[in-house]
Amino acid sequence: MAELAHPARALWWLFEPVHALTYFSPEGRAAYEAAGLRGSWRGYFAGRSAPLGAVDAPPVVAAFFSFAPGMVERALPDVWGRATPQAALAARVSGAEAALQRVLETVKPHLIDRSVELLERAVDGLDCCGRVLAAANAALPRPEGRLARLWHATTVLREHRGDGHVAALVAEGLDGSEALVVRCALDIRREVLQPYRGWTDQEWDAATDRLTGRGWLAGDGSLSPEGRARHQALEAATDLAAARVWAGFRRSELDELATALRPISTACRAELPLLNPIGLPVSS
Template sequence: MVLSARELWRILEPLHGMIYFAPEAQERYAALGLDRSAGYFASRAAAMGPVSAEVVVATFYNFNPVIVHAAIPAAWEKATPAALLEARLDAVDHALRRGLGELADDVSELADLARVAADRARLTPQGRPLFAAHASLPWPEDPLLVLWHAQTLLREYRGDGHLAALLLEGLSGLEALVVHAASGEVSVEGLRRSRGWSEEEWAAATEGLRERGVVDAGGGLSESGVELRARVEGRTDAAAESVYAGLGAVERERFVELARPLSRAVVASGMLPFAKR
């Protein structure tokens, strides 16, 4: 069986996702005068340049605009996008080497496979603004950073497609979070607090989805809600599948074989606080 785009993305995602929690990143952003929240928004948005808060709200989608406006554009007065991109990549280098140990020295083959997919994604940036911004950045030279950059591109490519799928279903950023939490895969509190929404705002969105028949009386997904979520995920998968077309079945199996121990090491290091060890 040929592994899907979702499986290939998910197996390597811990290597990208750790940058949002690694202390190395927080230290470097703090050195630039930014707190954790501003560091997150500015470092991820920096590839787009010193954009407005409205652009970050649009491309990040599910964060409360209030916390975005509290961070952007003030962050650009303290650190330039170029400085943030440099700080982020330096943090990636140090954090991954700490988390992976000796595994960090043997990633060239996997980096090459991931870059095949990422380079294919670069051919179709239309409708994917956050991906396109990151795709415009130069490739690092070190294989470990090539691997991280490739997974970053694949993540943002998939993410932009996911937002399009949410829009087609008429789900706001907050409603998308409620649906995700209602699936039982993640906690309500974890999503609500990390994205800056109040209990009252969350409750109002939940009630609206209940009236639409998406969420049931117990707070879980209704049958209609399960179908809606399946459509969103299916469209997201379909929109991302083509980027892995350059990898055949054997190469995809090899991709997973090489990626699995790296992701497990990142999770075991504790850099992803919500991941199961």
Template sequence: MAGDEKRFKRAFDSLHALAYFAPEVDAALVGAGLRPGRMPYFAGRSAAMGAVGAEVVAATFYNFNPEVVARTIPRAWTLATPAQVLDARVDGVDKALTRLLGDHVKGDDVAEAGELAREAADGCHGEGRPLYAAHAGLGWPGEPHLVLWHAITLLREHRGDGHIAALVLNGLSGIEAVLTHVATGVGFTADAAKLTRGWSDEQWAAAEAGLRDRGILDADGALTEEGVAVRDRVEAATEAAARGPWEHLGPEKTARLEELCRGLSKRVVEAGAFPAGVFAKGRP
């Protein structure tokens, strides 16, 4: 089932990740009082946990530079309450999906996908998964397209919390996680990773040196045999920890949900959900 889960993750990722790129979501969060820039992302994704400090956000987001997080959190909560941020986020997602899907937003496939994704989310559990548990404590929206988005949010945060546990278990810090992910060659470039996650050239170089000393990277910055083994262990543990929703849903319904989400993802991508050259990447 692990391979099926990883393949399905690729099918539904864009349906959630569009919230981080859609101008409607950013406008709604700024309209609620947040400052433009990184604040809408950090506050929007963490608001389900309440008015937490920068340390909690950095811990649960993991691969972002804590110094960058601290520039916007907890200041965000002096500008808008978590409840206001959550309402604005859903309002923005509603507008974004309505634009991207057009009349199709009311389609039977959206409703069916929402029902199946919600059923899959019933197979998640909150033990040791703080970001998932926070979102699981929120009420379900009423509109089918928002049910689908919320369910996928739960599935992604459930997987993400398990992924962080796998990284900790395998001794990779936040910057080491994103750096070794870059070294696999299947995700971010180093420049993109430093820019989006907020790491300086000096911090990046120091982390590279530490990974070379541990035998995880070679002199050219590529993964060594041990480095490949570490990343393989991380991926295997992540997949194992993420099986619950799909075992709960069962293979036939999982296949149907994958089919539906692939079609819907294609629609939103073709409608311009992401800037040119940007697509949802795997988690470091």
């Protein structure tokens, strides 16, 4: 694993692309369309929120955090008139499995099997208190087939980390739009991130003004020394919140998991758009 990164972060760098493949693969889009969810955002909001049931927009605005409320409201609850949560869940698994079947064709099967074994052990040890998305996904029946199981395990673990990250953002006093402005001040261009999350120019500029007024941003829009320190603190809090699940693993097991996951992750990352809103580093 990356020696300069917290183990929980180094592992996230590896398993996040496995989950994220479903948002960008043609197989994922086709599965949602076959279920009646035409358009990428209908599939996204239906598939990701389906573990919660046929919810309306407010809980999803809260749980997803960085999406503009208006963007969520355009999808929910409309999607439930097009597909039931059960149909959306079936579509996301079948689409993910089909995409992984193609993308991991040359990866040695024993690496996939060992990744599944260790990731599912981590999932079995999760404490999901305070983590709504993680708990909802962890409560779903474990799918059949090693590729579906691989995707499900990475999904539970990334939602677990994401719930903890949202808690860290809230503790730092950031709202959804402000969190994105901070991220763009670091390393992602606004024109990439803003459209993916649905905030208007007026809302984005207002968030920038608030952050400048609170000392997070310098006058040129870059992170101030205070903003950089606070961002580092919230990222450290995110890693700490994600670390407990790995405490029961020996270092040799974590290294083994990283070794097994690396070719899987590399193959999945190659399928993701170079410019995307996920926020992974360029290399891991």
